[in-house]
Amino acid sequence: MSEMVKQNKIEGILAEFPDPAALISAAEKMRDAGYKKFDCHSPFPIHGMDKAMGLKRSPLGWIVGSAALFGTSAALGLQWWTSTVDYRLVISGKPFFSFQAYVPVTFALGVLLSAFAALIAMLVLNGLPRLHHPIFYSDRFAKSSDDGFFISIEGDDPKFDIEKTKAFLESIGGTNSEILKET
Amino acid sequence: MSKGITDSGIIPGGEAPLIEKNPTFGSITEEISRITERKTPGVWYLALGAAVSLMFVLFGSIGYLVFEGVGIWGLNNPVGWGWAIINFVWWVGIGHAGTLISAILFLLRQRWRTSINRFAEAMTLFAVSCALIFPAIHVGRIWVVYWMFPVPNQMSMWPNFRSPLLWDVFAVSTYFTASLLFWYTGLIPDLATFRDRAKTKIRKIVFGFLSLGWRGGNRQWKHYELAYLILAGISTPLVLSVHSVVSTDFAISILPGWHTTIFPPYFVAGAIFSGFAMVVTLTIIARKLFHLEHIITVSHLEKMNKIMLLTGMMVGYAYSMEFFIAWYSGNIYEQFVFINRAFGQYAWAYWIMISCNVLIPQMFWFKKLRRSIPVMFIASILINVGMWFERFVIVVTSLAQDFLPSSWDYYSPTIWDISTFVGSFGLFFTLFLLFIRFLPMISMSEVKGVLPQADPHHAGGDRHE
Numbered sequence: 001m002s003e004m005v006k007q008n009k010i011e012g013i014l015a016e017f018p019d020p021a022a023l024i025s026a027a028e029k030m031r032d033a034g035y036k037k038f039d040c041h042s043p044f045p046i047h048g049m050d051k052a053m054g055l056k057r058s059p060l061g062w063i064v065g066s067a068a069l070f071g072t073s074a075a076l077g078l079q080w081w082t083s084t085v086d087y088r089l090v091i092s093g094k095p096f097f098s099f100q101a102y103v104p105v106t107f108a109l110g111v112l113l114s115a116f117a118a119l120i121a122m123l124v125l126n127g128l129p130r131l132h133h134p135i136f137y138s139d140r141f142a143k144s145s146d147d148g149f150f151i152s153i154e155g156d157d158p159k160f161d162i163e164k165t166k167a168f169l170e171s172i173g174g175t176n177s178e179i180l181k182e183t
Numbered sequence: 184m185s186k187g188i189t190d191s192g193i194i195p196g197g198e199a200p201l202i203e204k205n206p207t208f209g210s211i212t213e214e215i216s217r218i219t220e221r222k223t224p225g226v227w228y229l230a231l232g233a234a235v236s237l238m239f240v241l242f243g244s245i246g247y248l249v250f251e252g253v254g255i256w257g258l259n260n261p262v263g264w265g266w267a268i269i270n271f272v273w274w275v276g277i278g279h280a281g282t283l284i285s286a287i288l289f290l291l292r293q294r295w296r297t298s299i300n301r302f303a304e305a306m307t308l309f310a311v312s313c314a315l316i317f318p319a320i321h322v323g324r325i326w327v328v329y330w331m332f333p334v335p336n337q338m339s340m341w342p343n344f345r346s347p348l349l350w351d352v353f354a355v356s357t358y359f360t361a362s363l364l365f366w367y368t369g370l371i372p373d374l375a376t377f378r379d380r381a382k383t384k385i386r387k388i389v390f391g392f393l394s395l396g397w398r399g400g401n402r403q404w405k406h407y408e409l410a411y412l413i414l415a416g417i418s419t420p421l422v423l424s425v426h427s428v429v430s431t432d433f434a435i436s437i438l439p440g441w442h443t444t445i446f447p448p449y450f451v452a453g454a455i456f457s458g459f460a461m462v463v464t465l466t467i468i469a470r471k472l473f474h475l476e477h478i479i480t481v482s483h484l485e486k487m488n489k490i491m492l493l494t495g496m497m498v499g500y501a502y503s504m505e506f507f508i509a510w511y512s513g514n515i516y517e518q519f520v521f522i523n524r525a526f527g528q529y530a531w532a533y534w535i536m537i538s539c540n541v542l543i544p545q546m547f548w549f550k551k552l553r554r555s556i557p558v559m560f561i562a563s564i565l566i567n568v569g570m571w572f573e574r575f576v577i578v579v580t581s582l583a584q585d586f587l588p589s590s591w592d593y594y595s596p597t598i599w600d601i602s603t604f605v606g607s608f609g610l611f612f613t614l615f616l617l618f619i620r621f622l623p624m625i626s627m628s629e630v631k632g633v634l635p636q637a638d639p640h641h642a643g644g645d646r647h648e
Contacts, residue, residue, distance in 0.1 A: 020639040027401075039400035043208055043376070044632035045408050046639055049401045058409040068417075078333060082341035091345050104350035104428050108357040111421045115361040115414060119368055122410035123395065126403045130396035142379035144399050145372065147208035147631075152400070 010181050011134030012154045013165055014141060015174030020046045023149040026172045027052040030151065033168065037157035041135075041144040063121040064114050071113030075106040134180045152180070201295055201633050203477035208631050211478075215625050216380055218473050223620065231616045237609025244603040245320055253323045255599040262582040262594040267321035269574040270604050272429055273457070274314035274611075275355060276450075276570065279422055280458025281307025282362060285369070286418035289411075295486055297629040298479045301373075302469065303462045304366045305624070309614040310461070311359045313607040318351065320603075347431040354428040361421055365414045371397050371407070372628040426454040433577065440520040440581035443508065449501035456494035456540070457570035459487050463563040467556060469619065478625055481554050488547045488559055491566065495544030498573070502541065516586060524580045528593055532572050532579075539569020 017023045020042065027040050031054040040049055050057075076099075083089070084096040094101070123129060135141055135152055144150050151174060153165055162179065169177050202211075248255055258265045281303040288296040319328055331352045333342055342349050374394035381387040397403065427447035434446035463484060470479040509521040524533050543565050546552040553559070584591045618624065631637055 020637060024639045039398075039402050041399045042401070042404075043212075043372070043399060044628045044637060045404040046401070046637070048639060050405055053401055055402065055405055058406045060406055060409045060413065064413050079344045082333065083344060087339065087341040089343065091343055094345055098345055101345040104347075104424065104431075105344055105353045107420075107424060108350075108353040111361055111417050112357040114417050115357075115364045118410045118413045118417075119364045122368070122406045125406045128395045128397065128403075133396060133398060135398055145376040145379045145397075146212045 010155050010162060010179055012152055012180045013169060013177060014135065014138050014150055014152045014180055015169040015177035016140060017149040017173055019149060022173050024049055024052045026151055029172045035153060035157055035159055037154040039152050041150040041152065043145055043147060060121055060125065064117045067117030068110045068114040072106050072110035075109035076102060079105060137180045137183060138178055140176055199482065202630060203480055206634065211627055211630050212376060215623050215627050216377060219621055227616065227620060234609050234612035234616055237606055238613050240602050241606025241609055244599055244606055248320055249325050253321065255597060257594060257596045257600055261585055261590045261592060262579060264578050264582060265594060266596050266600040266604055267317045269578050270607060271314050271317035272574045273571050274310045275429055276426060276454035276457045277461045278307040278310040278458060279426060279454035280462050282418050282422040283455050285365060286415040286422065289415040290419060294633045295483055297626055297633050298483050299462065299466060301369065301626040302466060302624050304362065305618045306462060306465060307362050308366060309611050313611050315355060315359065316607065347435045350428045351432060354425045358421060358425045361418055365418055368411055368414055369626055371395060372399060373623040373626060375399065376627055423451055426450045438581050438585065439516040443505065445501055445504055452494045452497035453570060453573060456491060456498055457567050459491050460563040460566035463487050463559055467560050478630065484559060485553050488553045492544050492547040495540055499541035520581060523584055524576060529576060529580050532576050536569050536572040536576050539565045540573060
């Protein structure tokens with residue numbers, strides 16, 4: 001294998017772990033060893049993994065909150081402008097700006113924009129959609145969406161070193177470790 | 184990996200397991216993916232053929248409606264709202280269970296929802312698709328339907344935002360869109376599973392594209408879980424608001440029998456009631472056909488029956504409270520409408536409604552009946568019959584005999600009313616059959632997450648409580 005290594009850029013190392021508990025304790029050891037660009041892959045989210053990996057809370061709430069604020073104010077603005085400025089009609093003697101009647105549409109558009117923001121911002125924060133990723137060079141990785149638990153380390157992590165990192169992953173319980181490179 | 188559960192399948196903690204037969208992560212993937220990967224069963228083609236034929240009945244009826252006008256329906260003075268609005272409210276109501284299961288039960292941390300949420304959310308989307316057809320076609324001149332949206336136009340007109348009919352446009356279309364986005368968000372990890380299992384080139388391309396490059400790393404799960412939580416959080420008030428807004432179509436008017444403040448909660452309870460009934464009807468068929476009895480267990484169905492018992496009684500409370508208020512208000516028109524509902528020319532519809540919606544769910548007080556598949560299957564169908572008649576009673580009785588006796592009339596549908604409604608089932612089942620054939624009908628990633636071995640404290644055996 002090592003002849004091939006010279007030809008293609010090494011993108012990272014992938015190692016497999018037996019179950020969620022092993023993955024979470026390995027993540028803690030990775031964090032404590034000072035690795036930064038590593039990720040823990042599992043078929044479902046594992047409770048407590050953010051803390052084990054030392055990750056900060058997702059900023060998604062702020063993004064969606066801003067979208068909601070924008071959606072509601074745009075909706076209220078639209079209703080105010082159309083019925084008091086651009087198209088004034090007296091309907092059942094109600095005031096032009098009958099804000100009580102504008103609540104349902106304001107709420108609905110706030111929700112609509114938030115829903116789009118939640119999905120789109122989640123994808124953008126995750127760097128998706130993405131057609132390819134070096135991790136898919138691995139054949140074993142297909143298991144990660146089935147019943148496999150993996151840790152990947154990217155080649156540009158400051159602490160990355162093929163031999164040492166690989167040995168470290170094996171020392172914390174990783175098996176079937178493989179080097180990710182174009183084949 | 185499934186060690187740690189005793190042979191009887193009981194978690195040492197005491198509660199019965201959510202998923203039976205001690206599945207592993209791999210067996211969940213296998214069982215659910217296999218349904219879409221194996222050769223298409225012949226019975227599926229038969230069912231699709233029947234559904235598509237019915238769908239063409241719908242399209243044909245709509246075509247004739249557009250050609251001829253709403254006069255082909257049984258509408259006339261004084262009943263200007265007939266089956267179209269009844270069907271609309273009925274289909275939207277059915278959709279509500281899906282969102283309740285996917286959003287509200289998620290926020291309430293009801294882990295049993297994972298077995299049925301994908302299925303119920305799909306049902307929501309398809310039911311709301313059917314619902315959206317009716318208000319769109321009942322406007323008569325369908326080519327100017329865009330007037331309902333705030334689109335700048337050459338007439339410098341804007342919609343009247345003070346009208347509940349316009350609120351409906353926004354509420355229901357937002358509901359459909361938000362449900363679709365929520366559903367798709369939930370599907371992404373499972374689509375990645377399909378991508379990773381794909382053997383044929385077409386499946387590789389299609390699922391590779393749809394799964395958007397999902398890698399299941401915790402750095403992705405972190406944002407994903409928060410997005411899912413937020414979508415659940417915004418869908419919860421949305422689902423409560425949608426049927427409230429639908430009820431204001433009636434409640435904002437001044438017609439006796441419609442103009443009551445109980446309508447929004449009463450409609451929401453009724454919507455959840457009928458929606459759960461539809462989920463039960465469909466899951467009973469699907470779990471049997473696809474041998475998923477250990478994933479969608481009788482306990483899941485029992486829990487849904489309990490919700491039907493609860494919401495059925497809320498609806499029953501609303502029926503009696505309407506009578507009480509009619510009497511207590513001292514308003515003679517209001518009193519007339521309600522006495523007329525129960526004993527007038529539409530009494531038959533009223534008593535179908537009462538029997539199906541109030542009496543039938545009372546069986547679910549008994550555990551034996553609540554856990555009996557044939558009983559709940561028949562009950563769930565009857566409940567949806569009853570809920571259709573509830574909307575019929577509300578719409579038709581208040582209109583047919585209004586303030587002026589000289590304009591009273593008896594409303595009956597024409598063949599086109601019936602064909603449009605029956606045809607809408609064709610659309611619903613066509614979409615449903617395509618869904619169960621091509622997409623994972625149970626959320627694999629969520630079901631794996633509620634297995635006992637998914638808990639990181641489980642494998643070592645040291646369950647710290």
